Amino acid sequence: MVSNFVTYDLIFLALSIIFVIYFLYKRRNKIERQGVLYLYKTQVGVNFIDKFAKRFAKILKPMQYLIVTVGYILMAGIIYLLGFTIYIYLKAPAASAIAKIPAVFPLIPYFPQILNIESFFPPFYFTYFIIAIALVAILHEFSHGIFMRLNNIRIKFTGFAFLGPFLGAFVEQDDKQMSKAKRFPQLSILAAGTFANVILTILFALLFWLFFSLAFTPAGIYATPNYDFVNSSEISFMGNVSFGNNTYLELISNNTTYFASLSAKPYIENKTYDLIPAYISSPMFNAQVFGVIIQFDEKNITSFSDLTNAVNARNPGDVVNIKTFYNDKILSYNLALVNKSGKADLGVMPPATAQEGSFRKLISMMAPGEDPEIYYVSYLGSFGIFIKYLFWWIVFINFAVALSNMIPAGIFDGGHFFRISVEGITKKKRIADMAYKAVTWIFIAALILLMLKWVFNLIN
Numbered sequence: 253m254v255s256n257f258v259t260y261d262l263i264f265l266a267l268s269i270i271f272v273i274y275f276l277y278k279r280r281n282k283i284e285r286q287g288v289l290y291l292y293k294t295q296v297g298v299n300f301i302d303k304f305a306k307r308f309a310k311i312l313k314p315m316q317y318l319i320v321t322v323g324y325i326l327m328a329g330i331i332y333l334l335g336f337t338i339y340i341y342l343k344a345p346a347a348s349a350i351a352k353i354p355a356v357f358p359l360i361p362y363f364p365q366i367l368n369i370e371s372f373f374p375p376f377y378f379t380y381f382i383i384a385i386a387l388v389a390i391l392h393e394f395s396h397g398i399f400m401r402l403n404n405i406r407i408k409f410t411g412f413a414f415l416g417p418f419l420g421a422f423v424e425q426d427d428k429q430m431s432k433a434k435r436f437p438q439l440s441i442l443a444a445g446t447f448a449n450v451i452l453t454i455l456f457a458l459l460f461w462l463f464f465s466l467a468f469t470p471a472g473i474y475a476t477p478n479y480d481f482v483n484s485s486e487i488s489f490m491g492n493v494s495f496g497n498n499t500y501l502e503l504i505s506n507n508t509t510y511f512a513s514l515s516a517k518p519y520i521e522n523k524t525y526d527l528i529p530a531y532i533s534s535p536m537f538n539a540q541v542f543g544v545i546i547q548f549d550e551k552n553i554t555s556f557s558d559l560t561n562a563v564n565a566r567n568p569g570d571v572v573n574i575k576t577f578y579n580d581k582i583l584s585y586n587l588a589l590v591n592k593s594g595k596a597d598l599g600v601m602p603p604a605t606a607q608e609g610s611f612r613k614l615i616s617m618m619a620p621g622e623d624p625e626i627y628y629v630s631y632l633g634s635f636g637i638f639i640k641y642l643f644w645w646i647v648f649i650n651f652a653v654a655l656s657n658m659i660p661a662g663i664f665d666g667g668h669f670f671r672i673s674v675e676g677i678t679k680k681k682r683i684a685d686m687a688y689k690a691v692t693w694i695f696i697a698a699l700i701l702l703m704l705k706w707v708f709n710l711i712n
Contacts, residue, residue: 265378293409305401312402316440323443326658327666374641384649389421395448397423403437405429435676442665449654453647460643461621467636470554472546472627477537478599481527482510484520496540509533534599535587543578544627556602556625566596661695
C-alpha cells in the first residue's frame with residue numbers, strides 16, 4: 253500500500269515539475285529572476301489584504317503588542333534550541349543516533365529517507381510538502397501584508413517564488429515607507445508572519461489531537477533493552493561477541509559486562525568521549541528482542557505499565573512468551589526472566605529514557621495525544637495514517653518556520669527584528685548594525701561548526 257502511494261506521489265511530483273515549467277514558460281515576460289529563484293509578481297490578494305486590515309483594525313491594532321511579545325519569545329526559544337543543538341553535537345556520545353542527524357537539513361520531499369533518519373521523522377511525501385508549504389507560506393506572507401496595510405505601508409506586489417517544482421510566496425512592501433515607519437510598527441510587521449505560523453501550529457495541533465483520538469487505538473509498546481553509560485577510561489577489556497545475527501563490542505568495566513555498538517570502538521580507543529552507551533546483559537537483549545511488544549504470555553500489551561505489571565506477576569526463572577511486531581511480521585520469543593533484587597526482571601526500558609530521549613520528546617510534541625512509547629493502529633487503515641502524518645507535518649513545519657524565522661541574524665525576519673530592537677535600546681543605528689553583523693557571523697560560524705561535526709560523525 254505504501255509503495256503504491258509512493259508511486260502516485262512521484263507521478264504527482266513529475267506532473268508538478270511539468271506544470272511549473274509550462275507556467276514559467278507561458279509567463280516568461282512577467283517572470284523576474286533573482287539568483288536561483290524565479291519570481292512571479294502579481295496584484296492577487298492585495299485588495300483582500302487591504303480590506304481585511306481595514307475591517308478588523310480595532311482588533312488588529314492592540315494585537316500588535318501580543319505579536320511583538322511572541323516574536324521575542326520565539327527569538328529566545330530559537331537561541332535556546334540552537335544552544336541545545338550545539339551541546340548535543342559536541343557532547344553526545346558518538347554512538348548516539350541523534351549525532352547522525354544534520355544540524356540543518358533541507359525540507360524537501362523524502363529527506364528522512366535520503367538522510368537515513370526515518371527513526372526520528374515520519375515519511376515526508378511530496379503531497380505533504382506541497383500542502384504544508386502552501387499553508388505555511390501563503391498565510392505567513394499574507395500576515396505580513398495585513399500588518400503592512402494596518403500601518404499604512406503600501407504593498408507593491410504579491411506573488412509566488414519558484415525553486416524548481418517547489419513553491420513559495422512573498423509580499424513586497426514599499427521599502428521607503430517601511431524604513432520611515434516607527435520601530436514598533438516595523439517590529440509587529442516583521443513578527444506577524446511567525447505569529448500566523450504559531451496560530452496555525454495550535455490550530456492543527458488541536459485537529460491532530462481530535463483526529464488521532466477518534467481514529468487510532470493503542471496496540472503495543474516501543475521498548476528497548478536496558479542500557480547504561482560506560483566510562484571509557486574504566487574499560488578493562490574489549491572484544492567482539494555475537495548474539496544471533498548481530499555482532500557487538502563486549503566491554504568489561506568494574507567487573508560488569510556491557511555490549512556496545514561496533515561503531516563505538518574508535519572512540520573508546522582514542523578516548524574521544526568519556527561516556528559510551530552500552531546494553532546490559534538481560535533476557536531482552538540476549539534474546540535480541542526488538543520491535544513493538546504486542547503480547548506477553550498471550551496478554552495484549554498497550555502500555556508500559558501493562559508490561560511492568562505482567563513481569564511483576566511472575567517469578568525469577570519463569571519462561572515467558574513475548575510477541576513483537578517487526579518489519580510487518582509478528583515474531584515470537586520464549587525467554588527466562590532473571591532475578592533482580594528478588595523480583596523477576598525482563599531487562600526492558602521505554603525508549604524515552606534513552607540518550608536521544610530529549611530530541612524524541614521535542615519531536616513528539618508535534619503529536620498531541622500520542623504517547624511516543626505506544627504503538628497505535630488506525631481504524632481507517634492507511635488513510636488514517638496518511639492524514640495523521642499530514643497533520644503532523646503541517647504542525648511541525650509551521651512550528652519550525654515560526655522558530656527559525658526569528659533567528660536574530662542574516663536575512664531572517666528575526667535578524668531585522670533584532671537590529672531594530674537594539675537600535676531602539678541604544679538609540680544608535682551604528683551600534684545596531686554592528687550587533688546585527690556580529691550575531692550574523694556568530695550564527696554562520698556555529699552553523700559551519702555543527703555541519704563539520706555532523707560530517708565527522710558520519711565518517712566515523
